[in-house]
Amino acid sequence: MSANIPYKLLKSECRSYTGSFNSEDVLTGVSIDSRTVKKGELFVPIIGERFDGHEFAETAVTSGAKALFWQEGRPLPETVEKINVPIFYVQDTLVAMQQLSKRYLNEVNPSVVAVTGSIGKTTTKDMVAHVLEGSLHVHKTKGNYNNHIGMPLTLLQMPKDTEVLVVELGMNHAGEISFLSQHVCPDLSVITNIGESHMEQLGSREGIAKAKLEILDGMTHEGTLIVDGDEPLLDKDYFVQKLTCSVRSAQADLFSKNIASTHDGVSFQVSNDDECYHLAMIGEHHVKNALYTIAVANHFHIDRQTVRQRLKNMAKTAMRMERLKCPNTSALLINDAYNASPTSMKAAIESIIQLEGYKRKIVVLGDMYELGDEEKSLHKSVAEVIRTPITDVVTVGEKALWIAQALTEQFDDKLKVKHFSSKEIAEPFIRENLDEQTVVLFKASRGLKFEEIIEELCSR
Structure with a gap:
C-alpha cells in the first residue's frame, strides 16, 4: 500500500x-x-x-x-x-523534505517505536515489525534508511492507515540521534546495547552511551525506554519509564532462561512463561533482540502465543548471521558481514562455537573500522573468545592481522591461523577447505565487502 x-x-x-x-x-x-x-x-x-x-x-x-x-x-x-x-x-x-515528512507523520499519527544501539538494531527493528504485523498495520524503516535523509523518506512512504511506525535511528556523530528522535517523537524507544562502533568519533563507550541516549530527546514523560539490562552504562533512572531486558539477571523486568542452541536456531524461555520460544537464527545473542521485541509486543497487548509464532517464522535479515548452503560442496556459509565491531564479532564467533554437527569450523575475520586509538587492542581482544571447536581462523586485511598475531601468541597447536592481505587472495584457500562437514563464518566491517567472496564461493 x-x-x-x-x-x-x-x-x-x-x-x-x-x-x-x-x-x-x-x-x-x-x-x-x-x-x-x-x-x-x-x-x-x-x-x-x-x-x-x-x-x-x-x-x-x-x-x-x-x-x-x-x-x-x-x-x-x-x-x-x-x-x-x-x-x-x-x-x-x-x-x-524533512519538514514535509514531519507534517505527514503528524497527519497519520501512528504510535512510534524507535530502535538504536551499537549492534542488533536492524535485526531488532525487523523483529519488532514482523511480530506487530501479525496484529497491526505496521510501517518500518527499509534497509538502512536510518539517517537525516533516509528517515524522511521512510515517513513519506508510510500508508495512511499505519497504526505503528517502527524506525531505526542510526548515527556517526553526536547529535544525529537527537535530531532523528525529535523528528519522530517515539512513544517507545529501544537501546539494544552499547558497543565500540564509532569510538573514533565519540572517544569512549561512555561517549557512545551518551549519544545513544539522545533517543530520549524526542520523548515525553509518558514514553517508555527499553534497554539492555546487562549494560552498566544504562543502569540509571530517566524521566521516562524504563524496562530492562537481560540474559543474565532475574532482577530485570524481562529475562530469558534455559537458552539452548539447536541445529536450526536457538530456543529459550522468558520470565513468567514456561513455554519455549524459538528463533530460526544462529546465535544466542539474538535472544536479547527477541526480549526487546517481546517487551514492545507486551506494550501493544499482543498475546504471547502470537508473539511466539511470529518469532518462530521470522525470515532472517540479509547479511546478519544469514545461512547459505554452498551448492557444490554443501558447506554451510554464515554471512554476518554487514558490519562489525569487537562485541558483534565475538558474539558471532560464540554462535559458531555453539553450533553442532560440524567437524570443521572456520572463521573468516576482517578489519573493523572506526575504533579510534584503541583499534589495535580491540582487534586483539577478539582472540580471547576463539577456542575449540573452532579449527581454522582466516584473517583478512591490515587491521585483522592483529587478531592473527594475538592468536599466534596464545600458542594453541590445535588452531590453524592464516592471514591474507585481501579477500581475493584468501578465496582459494577457503574454497579448498569446503565440504559438507564444514561451517564458515564471515565477519568484517562493511568496507571489506565480504559478500563478494561469498558470492564467488557459491557461484562455482
Whole structure:
C-alpha cells in the first residue's frame, strides 16, 4: 500500500509554486532518485557534494513524477519549465523534505517505536515489525534508511492507515540521534546495547552511551525506554519509564532462561512463561533482540502465543548471521558481514562455537573500522573468545592481522591461523577447505565487502 500525501502539505512548505493542482489531490510517495521514482510521486532534487538532483528533474518527470520541489536560486531549465507538473519552490530541498515528512507523520499519527544501539538494531527493528504485523498495520524503516535523509523518506512512504511506525535511528556523530528522535517523537524507544562502533568519533563507550541516549530527546514523560539490562552504562533512572531486558539477571523486568542452541536456531524461555520460544537464527545473542521485541509486543497487548509464532517464522535479515548452503560442496556459509565491531564479532564467533554437527569450523575475520586509538587492542581482544571447536581462523586485511598475531601468541597447536592481505587472495584457500562437514563464518566491517567472496564461493 502506498502513501497518501495531500498537495496541501506541500503548499505549507513552499514559498511559491507554479502549475495547477487540487489541494485535496494526493501523492503516493517521495523519491530523491530519478532512476527509481514511481508514477504519482514527488521528486525531491537533493544537492550533494558530487551531484545536484536538479539536473535529473526532467528524467524524473518522464518516469512518472507528479510534482517537484525546486530550490530557490537554482536556474530552472526551459525543458523543465515546460513540463506540465506543479513545481514547489523551497529554500532548501532537503530541509523541506524533512519538514514535509514531519507534517505527514503528524497527519497519520501512528504510535512510534524507535530502535538504536551499537549492534542488533536492524535485526531488532525487523523483529519488532514482523511480530506487530501479525496484529497491526505496521510501517518500518527499509534497509538502512536510518539517517537525516533516509528517515524522511521512510515517513513519506508510510500508508495512511499505519497504526505503528517502527524506525531505526542510526548515527556517526553526536547529535544525529537527537535530531532523528525529535523528528519522530517515539512513544517507545529501544537501546539494544552499547558497543565500540564509532569510538573514533565519540572517544569512549561512555561517549557512545551518551549519544545513544539522545533517543530520549524526542520523548515525553509518558514514553517508555527499553534497554539492555546487562549494560552498566544504562543502569540509571530517566524521566521516562524504563524496562530492562537481560540474559543474565532475574532482577530485570524481562529475562530469558534455559537458552539452548539447536541445529536450526536457538530456543529459550522468558520470565513468567514456561513455554519455549524459538528463533530460526544462529546465535544466542539474538535472544536479547527477541526480549526487546517481546517487551514492545507486551506494550501493544499482543498475546504471547502470537508473539511466539511470529518469532518462530521470522525470515532472517540479509547479511546478519544469514545461512547459505554452498551448492557444490554443501558447506554451510554464515554471512554476518554487514558490519562489525569487537562485541558483534565475538558474539558471532560464540554462535559458531555453539553450533553442532560440524567437524570443521572456520572463521573468516576482517578489519573493523572506526575504533579510534584503541583499534589495535580491540582487534586483539577478539582472540580471547576463539577456542575449540573452532579449527581454522582466516584473517583478512591490515587491521585483522592483529587478531592473527594475538592468536599466534596464545600458542594453541590445535588452531590453524592464516592471514591474507585481501579477500581475493584468501578465496582459494577457503574454497579448498569446503565440504559438507564444514561451517564458515564471515565477519568484517562493511568496507571489506565480504559478500563478494561469498558470492564467488557459491557461484562455482
